[in-house]
Amino acid sequence: xxxxxxxxxxxxxxxxxxxxxxxxxxxxxxxxxxxxxxxxxxxxxxxxxxxxxxxxxxxxxxxxxxxxxxxxxxxxxxxxxxxxxxxxxxxxxxxxxxxxxxxxxxxxxxxxxxxxxxxxxxxxxxxxxxxxxxxxxxxxxxxxxxxxxxxxxxxxxxxxxxxxxxxxxxxxxxxxxxxxxxxxxxxxxxxxxxxxxxxxxxxxxxxxxxxxxxxxxxxxxxxxxxxxxxxxxxxxxxxxxxxxxxxxxxxxxxxxxxxxxxxxxxxxxxxxxxxxxxxxxxxxxxxxxxxxxxxxxxxxxxxxxxxxxxxxxxx
Ligand code: CA
Ligand code: CA
Numbered sequence: 001x002x003x004x005x006x007x008x009x010x011x012x013x014x015x016x017x018x019x020x021x022x023x024x025x026x027x028x029x030x031x032x033x034x035x036x037x038x039x040x041x042x043x044x045x046x047x048x049x050x051x052x053x054x055x056x057x058x059x060x061x062x063x064x065x066x067x068x069x070x071x072x073x074x075x076x077x078x079x080x081x082x083x084x085x086x087x088x089x090x091x092x093x094x095x096x097x098x099x100x101x102x103x104x105x106x107x108x109x110x111x112x113x114x115x116x117x118x119x120x121x122x123x124x125x126x127x128x129x130x131x132x133x134x135x136x137x138x139x140x141x142x143x144x145x146x147x148x149x150x151x152x153x154x155x156x157x158x159x160x161x162x163x164x165x166x167x168x169x170x171x172x173x174x175x176x177x178x179x180x181x182x183x184x185x186x187x188x189x190x191x192x193x194x195x196x197x198x199x200x201x202x203x204x205x206x207x208x209x210x211x212x213x214x215x216x217x218x219x220x221x222x223x224x225x226x227x228x229x230x231x232x233x234x235x236x237x238x239x240x241x242x243x244x245x246x247x248x249x250x251x252x253x254x255x256x257x258x259x260x261x262x263x264x265x266x267x268x269x270x271x272x273x274x275x276x277x278x279x280x281x282x283x284x285x286x287x288x289x290x291x292x293x294x295x296x297x298x299x300x301x302x303x304x305x306x307x308x309x310x311x312x313x314x315x
Contacts, residue, residue: 014043016219017078021047021054024073024196028150028167029158030188034079037190040224043094046075048196050215051147056103062122072161072170074148076194080186080222087186088225088232089151089193090315095219096144096178100127102200102214111209111292125212127200132212140201146176146218147197147211150233154187161196163294164246168233170197171244171297172206172290180237183230193222206290228315229267231260236314241304246295253298254286261300268312279306 009018023035038044050056051072055064083089105122108114126133132140150168153159164171168184176182184193195218199211235242243264245256261284266276283306289297304314 009045011045016043016045018045019047019075019078021049021075021215024049024070024075025077025194026070026073026161027158028074028152028161028169028192028194030152030156030192032077032152032192032194034077034190034192035075037079037081038222039081041221043219043221044078046078046195046218046220048075048198048215048218049073050099050103050213051197051210052103052105052213054215056105056122057124059122059124062105062120072148072197074150074161074194074196077152077192078194078222079190079192080224081190083186083191083224084189085187087191088228088230089184089186089191090181090223090225091149091184091193092181092221093146093176093178093218094221095217096146096198097217098127098142098144098198098200099215101125102127102132102212104208104210104212107209112207114209127214132200142200143174144177144216145174145199145202145211146195147172147199149176149182149184149195150193151184151186152188152192164297165295166232170293171233171246172202172211172293173235173244173297173299174199174202174204174289175235175237175242175299177237180235183225183232183234185232186224205288206292209292225315230315231264235299236304239304240301241307241314242299242301244289244297244299246293246297248295250288250291250296250298253296254300257298257300258284258286261302265302265307268307269310
């Protein structure tokens with residue numbers, strides 16, 4: 001692809017800011033350097049590396065080609081002009097372009113089946129015409145998603161990019177995809193938005209340890225919301241709104257996500273606790289995002305159109 005360092009590019013008539021994959025971090029932190037600035041409402045392209053820092057290029061070398069490879073690098077940070085602590089960043093995902101290949105690697109320490117593997121093995125998969133060539137028999141449709149997307153968290157020490165949390169991070173939610181909108185907290189001036197860890201395909205749970213890990217270009221529109229309350233990280237995807245919460249257990253993450261959604265639905269619909277609880281039981285879906293990161297992640301989905309009937313408008 002075109003080598004381009006944080007220059008503005010015009011793609012299909014639209015002016016965009018471009019952050020190349022030379023600008024990466026393995027920690028989301030208040031003092032991460034801004035790789036680029038944008039204004040409210042601008043379009044930004046993040047060129048990302050894969051979660052192995054693009055170091056695994058052959059199944060012959062599953063440990064990778066470089067000893068200095070970062071773990072789960074994100075591209076960034078993007079400083080959003082005018083974003084201040086307490087605001088919310090609205091990030092609309094316009095496009096996810098995939099590299100023509102992806103990689104998966106086994107782990108003998110993480111993942112639901114890790115006892116089955118006594119060493120790390122990698123397989124490289126071709127991605128052509130939105131299809132993954134799994135083997136001679138099976139072709140799979142891609143469903144691109146962003147594994148890590150987040151802002152600088154609260155606190156001095158930052159949060160490694162392998163860990164999900166209130167700032168977003170490694171949520172590994174397959175609903176964070178083209179056409180969806182993620183709402184993230186602004187904890188420091190500029191927000192410091194970063195993203196990476198694209199998966200060409202992943203099932204809910206990410207049970208093996210990874211998705212089909214790949215690199216690419218993510219195009220987003222970034223806006224600053226002032227004086228808006230949302231239970232961030234918050235997602236709009238496929239006509240549904242979603243709370244996404246991470247904790248030491250799925251039980252706790254699910255409980256947190258459901259309670260966040262309860263308060264949101266109650267405020268948006270104006271219903272009583274009793275009626276809100278009933279609506280939640282009738283219409284909300286709980287789902288597992290991932291069970292393999294240092295914290296486990298669940299989401300609770302609720303149909304937006306129901307809230308719109310009560311006059312709610314998603315910002
Ligand atoms: Ca991930
Ligand atoms: Ca990943």
